[in-house]
Each structure stands twice: as structure tokens, then as C-alpha cells.
Amino acid sequence: MREPAALRQEAEALAGPLPPLLAAAEHLAASVIPGQHGRRRVGQGDEFWQYRPSHAGDEARMIDWRRSARADDSLFVREKEWQAAQSVMLWLDMGQSMDFASDAKLPTKADDARRLALALAVLLVRGGERVGLTNIGLPPRSGELQLLRLTTALAEGHDATEYAAPELRGAPSRSRAVFLSDFMGDIGPAREALTGAADRGISGALVQVLDPVEEAFPFDGRTIFESMGGTMRHETLKAGDLRARYLERLDARKSELRALASATGWQYTVHHTGQSAADTLLWLYTALERVH
CATH class of the missing domain: 3.40.50 (Rossmann fold)
Incomplete structure (x- = not known):
């Protein structure tokens, strides 16, 4: 395992020559408060997006039975959001x-x-x-x-x-x-x-x-x-x-x-x-x- 002192020395050597450009850019970026970036759409992901009514062709494993139980004669699918890195x-x-x-x-x-x-x-x-x-x-x-x-x-x-x-x-x-x-x-x-x-x-x-x-x-x-x-x-x-x-x-x-x-x-x-x-x-x- 590398010695902590050696790792710190390398990190300081890497950061030392960096111009003030990055600091100025960071400051400028912090002055802008953006909304959520990227397109919100259905796909593979970890974040819940929405429930939608089940359509013909949906597999049984896709149905959220707990949500469907609260509806009258309707089945719902739980969709997740895919935020594709662009x-x-x-x-x-x-x-x-x-x-x-x-x-x-x-x-x-x-x-x-x-x-x-x-x-x-x-x-x-x-x-x-x-x-x-x-x-x-x-x-x-x-x-x-x-x-x-x-x-x-x-x-x-x-x-x-x-x-x-x-x-x-x-x-x-x-x-x-x-x-x-x-x-x-x-x-x-x-x-x-x-x-x-x-x-x-x-x-x-x-x-x-x-x-x-x-x-x-x-x-x-x-x-x-x-x-x-x-x-x-x-x-x-x-x-x-x-x-x-x-x-x-x-x-x-x-x-x-x-x-x-x-x-x-x-x-x-x-x-x-x-x-x-x-x-x-x-x-x-x-x-x-x-x-x-």
C-alpha cells in the first residue's frame, strides 16, 4: 500500500500548477442555479418516475400490484427514469x-x-x-x-x-x-x-x-x-x-x-x-x- 504522505505529495504536485482558470470557472458556475439537466424519459434507472396504466403486452412482472390494488379494475406499471448521459x-x-x-x-x-x-x-x-x-x-x-x-x-x-x-x-x-x-x-x-x-x-x-x-x-x-x-x-x-x-x-x-x-x-x-x-x-x- 502506498504511504499516505507520498499520495498527498503527488496530489499537491498535480494541483499546484493548475491555473486560476478553474477557480474562476467554478465561481461563475456557482452563480448559475440550473434545473434538472438531461432528458427525462422511460428506461433503465434507479429513480421512480411515474405510474401508468398497464397496456396489452406488458409482462406480469412489470405490474405494481400494491398500486393496482388501490384502483378499481385497473392495473398500473411502475416506471423508472432514464437520465441518459449525453x-x-x-x-x-x-x-x-x-x-x-x-x-x-x-x-x-x-x-x-x-x-x-x-x-x-x-x-x-x-x-x-x-x-x-x-x-x-x-x-x-x-x-x-x-x-x-x-x-x-x-x-x-x-x-x-x-x-x-x-x-x-x-x-x-x-x-x-x-x-x-x-x-x-x-x-x-x-x-x-x-x-x-x-x-x-x-x-x-x-x-x-x-x-x-x-x-x-x-x-x-x-x-x-x-x-x-x-x-x-x-x-x-x-x-x-x-x-x-x-x-x-x-x-x-x-x-x-x-x-x-x-x-x-x-x-x-x-x-x-x-x-x-x-x-x-x-x-x-x-x-x-x-x-x-
């Missing part, structure tokens, strides 16, 4: 565009997306669901160990590209998925991912994460616009003249995403890094109920 796959945009924050008091889009994704995983795993991460092909699993795997992958993950492309690596057919991104790059990969998901019976939710400045476009006069990865740069002397055209294109992108989600059976919302993450988390949690 799989939810997360994809988080780790491209360089997500590293943007317009103010030191605001989190980057990536940090807010990480916290939302992990807080959702906390709620789902502790509700008996299986959660995976498509970025690294992490298959859906349940349990606290899976939360540690997700924490490590989300905290350390990074994509060298400017705008990352959604993917469903390792996602089982007829599962659910959540994509978190600013969706500011080419919409083609998102369209391809969602249509491919629909073909496999995968439904889910899109969360477009934006910084407040990206919504307001408060720039005027001489301004230099440069992408986070440095691959794009534009200088103008009249930034204010670009505002209307920029906001029109942003609205068009939102409309595209909303229409794409609707056509493929997904849900869509916008999350701003300056708003309450708890509100978006609650929306996400209930959205997954609506799409399945």
Missing part, C-alpha cells in the same frame, strides 16, 4: 484575434471564452454529462479528472493563425456542440462546420464573443488599425468616415451567423467581454436544452 463537445477559438482587449480592465476575448467554456463544462459534468474539446480531439468524458484535462487544454491552448477555423474533431454523431469565437474572419469555415454538423445530427450553440469597442467603433481622426497577429494593417486619417460601413458589415455578419444557426438547428447569441458572464452562461445552459 455528449457535449466544445470548440474554443484560440486564434490571435481572440487575444484582443480594448481596456486593461477588460478580459481578452479569449480569456472570457475560456472561462465561459470551462464553467459550462463544470455545470454539465456535475450534471452527469460527458464533455470533450474538439480543438485537441479530447473525447467526451465525465468526472472531475475530465475537468482537469479541459482546464489544462484551455489554459495552454493557442493557435498561431489570425482567425481559427471551427472543427468537430472527435465529436460523436447526434451529440451537441458549442462554438465560442469572435467569428470575425472568413465565415466559410463556420458554414462548413455547421452544415457538416447538421449532416451528422449534431446540434448546438454559437457564441460570438466581442469586445465593446468592436461594437461601438469609437475611432475618429488619424488611426492605425492592425490585427493582433500583425498580418493586416490599415492607416486612415478619417476613421470616423469608416464607422457606418464597419457597423453595417458587423450587422451583416451577425445576420449571417444567426441565419446559419437557424438553418442548421443551432442557437446563436453575442457575448460582450464587458457584460455579465453569468447571463451568457445561463443562456448557453438553457440553449443546449432547446437544441436537443
Whole structure:
């Protein structure tokens, strides 16, 4: 048998390097009080669900004779509830565009997306669901160990590209998925991912994460616009003249995403890094109920 001191030392070594991301996600998850998750339906299980009148074809062993004795000429079957563990796959945009924050008091889009994704995983795993991460092909699993795997992958993950492309690596057919991104790059990969998901019976939710400045476009006069990865740069002397055209294109992108989600059976919302993450988390949690 292993010595208790050695086991404790190993446990402390494992927990020591964990970033504060999990603690932040736990705190966020605790701010949301969800209802019962999963579909309530008849099946193999331990929890009593309901009595129903006996039908032709029911075996005698299925009849609850004590309940039936209280009825006049009626037989009742005692049904149990099956809470089937379902799989939810997360994809988080780790491209360089997500590293943007317009103010030191605001989190980057990536940090807010990480916290939302992990807080959702906390709620789902502790509700008996299986959660995976498509970025690294992490298959859906349940349990606290899976939360540690997700924490490590989300905290350390990074994509060298400017705008990352959604993917469903390792996602089982007829599962659910959540994509978190600013969706500011080419919409083609998102369209391809969602249509491919629909073909496999995968439904889910899109969360477009934006910084407040990206919504307001408060720039005027001489301004230099440069992408986070440095691959794009534009200088103008009249930034204010670009505002209307920029906001029109942003609205068009939102409309595209909303229409794409609707056509493929997904849900869509916008999350701003300056708003309450708890509100978006609650929306996400209930959205997954609506799409399945």
C-alpha cells in the first residue's frame, strides 16, 4: 500500500500548477442555479418516475400490484427514469484575434471564452454529462479528472493563425456542440462546420464573443488599425468616415451567423467581454436544452 504522505505529495504536485482558470470557472458556475439537466424519459434507472396504466403486452412482472390494488379494475406499471448521459463537445477559438482587449480592465476575448467554456463544462459534468474539446480531439468524458484535462487544454491552448477555423474533431454523431469565437474572419469555415454538423445530427450553440469597442467603433481622426497577429494593417486619417460601413458589415455578419444557426438547428447569441458572464452562461445552459 502506498504511504499516505507520498499520495498527498503527488496530489499537491498535480494541483499546484493548475491555473486560476478553474477557480474562476467554478465561481461563475456557482452563480448559475440550473434545473434538472438531461432528458427525462422511460428506461433503465434507479429513480421512480411515474405510474401508468398497464397496456396489452406488458409482462406480469412489470405490474405494481400494491398500486393496482388501490384502483378499481385497473392495473398500473411502475416506471423508472432514464437520465441518459449525453455528449457535449466544445470548440474554443484560440486564434490571435481572440487575444484582443480594448481596456486593461477588460478580459481578452479569449480569456472570457475560456472561462465561459470551462464553467459550462463544470455545470454539465456535475450534471452527469460527458464533455470533450474538439480543438485537441479530447473525447467526451465525465468526472472531475475530465475537468482537469479541459482546464489544462484551455489554459495552454493557442493557435498561431489570425482567425481559427471551427472543427468537430472527435465529436460523436447526434451529440451537441458549442462554438465560442469572435467569428470575425472568413465565415466559410463556420458554414462548413455547421452544415457538416447538421449532416451528422449534431446540434448546438454559437457564441460570438466581442469586445465593446468592436461594437461601438469609437475611432475618429488619424488611426492605425492592425490585427493582433500583425498580418493586416490599415492607416486612415478619417476613421470616423469608416464607422457606418464597419457597423453595417458587423450587422451583416451577425445576420449571417444567426441565419446559419437557424438553418442548421443551432442557437446563436453575442457575448460582450464587458457584460455579465453569468447571463451568457445561463443562456448557453438553457440553449443546449432547446437544441436537443
